[in-house]
Amino acid sequence: MKNLRIPAVLAFTALTIFSCSDEPKETPLTIGNLELSETKPSPGDSLKLAYSATDSITEAFYVYTVKSKSYPEDIDLIKDGERFTGALKIPDSADGLIFNFKVGEEYEANDEKGYTVNLYDSEGVIIPGSQVAIAHYISGRGSYYGVKTEPDSTLAAYKKAIADNPASKEDWLMPQIYMMSRLDSEQANVLADETIASYSDKELSEEDYTKLIQLYRFRKDQPKSDSLTGVLSSKYPKSDLALNNYVTAMRQASDMEAKLKVLEDFKENAGVEGPQLDFMYRTIATTYFEEGDTENFELYMDKASDDASKASMLNNLAWNRAEQGEELSIAERMSKKSLDIVDAQKSDKPDYYTQSQFEKSLASTQAMYSDTYGLILFKQGKIKEAIAAQEMAVANRTSPDVYERYVQFLIADEQYGKVFEKASELVEEGNATTKTKEYLATAYTNTDHEEDFDSYLSSLEKIAHDKALAELKKEMLDEEAPTFNLKNLKGEQIALADLKGKTVVLDFWATWCGPCKVSFPGMQKAVTKYADNENVEFLFIDTWESTSGEAREKGVSDFITENDYTFNVLMDTPKEEGSREYDVVSAYEVDGIPTKFVLGPDGKIKFKAVGFDGNTDGLVEELDMMIGLASGQ
Template sequence: MKKTLLQTLFLLTLTALSATAQFCFSPRQPQADQVVSFTYSPQTTPLATDSTLEGRYVRYGAPGMMRISQPTSVTLVRQGKDYVGQVYLPKKDVAGTVLYFRNSTLPKRTDLNKGQFYIIPVSDANGRIVPHATGGQASVFTRTHLPAEAGLKPDQNWVITLLEHELAQNPDLQPQYWYDLLAAKIKQRKPGYGPQVKAAIESYLASRPEPSPTELADAARLYESMGDFAKVNALRERRKSVEPAGALVQKDRAMAIRTEPNWTKKKEAYAAFRKEFPTAAYLPALTIMMTDDYYKQNDIAGLMAFVGQQPDSFVDALMLNTIAFKMADEKRSVPEAEQLTKRALAVLKNQAKPTDVSGDWPTEKQNRHRQLMNTYARTLEQQGKYAEAYTAYQDVLTPDTVNENDPRTIERYFQCALRTNHGNDALPVVEEAVQIDKATKSLKATLQDWYAKQPGNTTAKADAYLADLEADVKADKRDEMQQKLINEPAPAFSLTDLKGRTISTAAMKGKVIVLDFWATWCGPCIASFPAMQQAQTRFKNDPNVRFLFVNTREGGPVQRVYSFMDKHPYDFVVPLDGQQKVANAYKVQGIPTKVVIGPNGRVRYRSIGYNGNPEATVDELALVVEMLKDGK
């Protein structure tokens, strides 16, 4: 009798919380399918001095129905010092509404009713508060975004109080609230909570004749949060025995397929999984993985058969595009690559917006279509179907989209255009590519050669034509490089090279000198040598430019340097800086370091490292040399 009275008094207290001087509503015992009017008086709240107020609310019900709980704004109308508003209580699934108030222009300024929000509980026709009216409030704290939005860290003591009173009033609701109650006690972390919670878990599971997979999963989550992984694993196994075809078994089987190293066994395991679980959520991703594995195993016939058996929903168009492009680029199974690209295009055509695409899908879809058409054109080109390839490339390239394409694509497009007598038609795209620095050297050479052969043209006219196209981008590069140039004294030095010759700055006075500091153990140094050979070759007939490859920081016998140069076909002059005196004098902090000295004997350029792009390295060094020759 005493317990019942206390519970009744608690519920009356909950109702009274919503009838304070700050907040009251009408009708006093609202029912489902009613509009509730409320009055909010902020005079004694944190919003007492604010004038632009709004309410934010969620409706709540049983834990499983909290999908209805998206935070929503409610308009407040000012009446004197108070604000009034209305909320609707739907016919079903709602046990109440939780509100808080905030400054609409400064949303971090809030009134959260001391962390308990404002409550409008639903009553039945007899005036009794409906089930979940109390426990549902706890669900707002544990299962919705409202506390985070309001900047509130839920009070676990209050959450536990709400849940315990809900279960005292409605003990039949324990299956819906037991997990939330124990999870709150774990977060509460009162002394001795661990053994108590574990005992409560076992007691609850023992009370269930046949615990459901969800209950077993919830119990495992509770044990995991307490670090008892032995119990977690035991419950996982128990769950698999209860649900032998369930999600957990499917997940384990899917993982086993992913990690199976034997290709034959992997195919067998996949086939068995697909037969047993034809609607498994893991199946599309497994199928995409298998598609990639067929390619990696170089089983092209198997790949084609496998892809041909799949529904569109199990096909990743971008993966097929990657596979097909590699095959075409390597000129391997190119007809099959063409077929894969066609399938990818068909899949993309009817594809709905993927979950991993956050932006505008029509725009992204168009971008993917162009990627696929580029691959399709490549497959046709590699088979000598130049007319079809040229048409496909036109779907990829326009003068407006040149900047979005790889320079190699533009070069291939022009080659197909020339093979099909469409050079003049392709000219706007190619000229734009040259003008915005998206043209490869070979494309520019091809354009120059083609232009020179046109009626009335000469090699000189072609040279002038290309120079005119490149004028703006070259000017921009020179302006950009001008900002990078330095102006420091160039210390004099005299070193002996591998051939016993004396190499000195005094003997090279008035010349542009390119110094490349390197060592045989330096991987990036060696990787940059092909580019440096190209740069040196560009100026091999210019007596006013010298390249010196200064070996420094070698840290070993000098014979190692001789052996390296003997094994490689570089015609470099290699001065030996065994004591690192020159490297230190030129502020070399790491190798490779490139230093360029101008004709006036001043250091004008210094670059550390190698970016892996030989063409960019050659172009930048050549630009520096040309600028210094011009007196810049």
């Protein structure tokens, strides 16, 4: 992708002719490909912008910060040659701005620096807290949008904010301590202890108790944390920590009687609406359902007011019944209810989404729930209704298994022409499973074709392969791979440096990671395929586990053994005992798992792949191509 820069003088000539009243206070501000109409914008200002890009912009939004909170808003852009123009009004409460632009399939992040804008007061002085609010947002969310930040610069922002305005300590102290712990755990512990000591002669408020509990948890002092939590719950029974204790108690309750007792205690001592009460209602409802008491299930489910969570639970319960082929009439009612809830949510946008993001999220959720509904209807023999539901599930691009079910339903309805058309398209796009190809074969024999099916299928697969290979060539990297030396489950030390000359596939995973586990049958196929190739090595790096020490190792070993995987599993090392920060996954800057890296014989990273789309055969084929390209074949 080539991004063009427009000189600042020209960038706004086509936007509008400024009148005296809306003339910019400053000369335009240029940041990478973005130009703004003011150098020092203030809260409440109307701001014009121009963004230069040769490719289409698929998403554009800005985020305004208010201390540690952030709120995203869409930007409506108009194409003007090789740039896009738009405008926004800065909210009065804002203290900083961050702009994000997705060009094609990737976020363009100004060479990883991002597009961030401090806000100023009427005297042209940066608003107190503007710099730290932006640093805090970038530290937590920047990597999602291609922005790179260093912990030491974020830590410096926290320190400066507190030094400049001691009153802001309540907002930034805990983020400062947690960030400091990534760089110097001893220094972080000292700061935590000093802060704890500062409360010794103070009459504690609810906020003070909450902060102290956080500090004791950071210091892993569970007895003192538990003791203070008890005091807080007694003095402030409606505090979040006190309410969350009931959630813990509900999770630990072993039977219905115990669960109902927790709910009764909650109503008597706290008696507030909110997520904790909703959770208890849903938990009790689910327990009733598992006991076969559908009347009480529906009674307690209706009491819950968190519609998104309620719909998710209904869908999960319905899907489990659909997979098992049991209680399909009940599953149908639950699935239909989940869809009705989603449909009713269209005017209830949460703060953490822009409007367009919210609409996409709802469409994705509706598609997922429609997939459940379609499968239930299909298993009930309601074929045409199942097809209609599945058409909603595949309305937007979706995973290969969802497409597979759609084609399966069409086959059952003997719509061979439609199956031929859709399945051919899926194969050509590389979105076909083995079963989808089998359905295509059935449709092929039931429609009029002169060419033999194997030749036809091979031609489609070649198109898909060539297209995928061309895309992979564009995505090839040539970056230094961080070195490591880790133990595997046999106790052997595996050093990456010793594998130079081989093509190495690294797979970062954890036992709690659903997509990781779903991808493993495909990874096993790949491992088996290359078992006799001494020039290819697969390493599965376990990381981010919630357990540690022997318990962690036993859990990982048991999982691998129980599933008969022949993986060489390496144990990533925590930065310190009990930490969720791990050395190698951090060195590779992994943001989510599963994430795979393919290293070439020169020891450099050639490919990075995040997530799993559910297509086992596609995963093996993609790894084949990556290994081939990384090996120079």
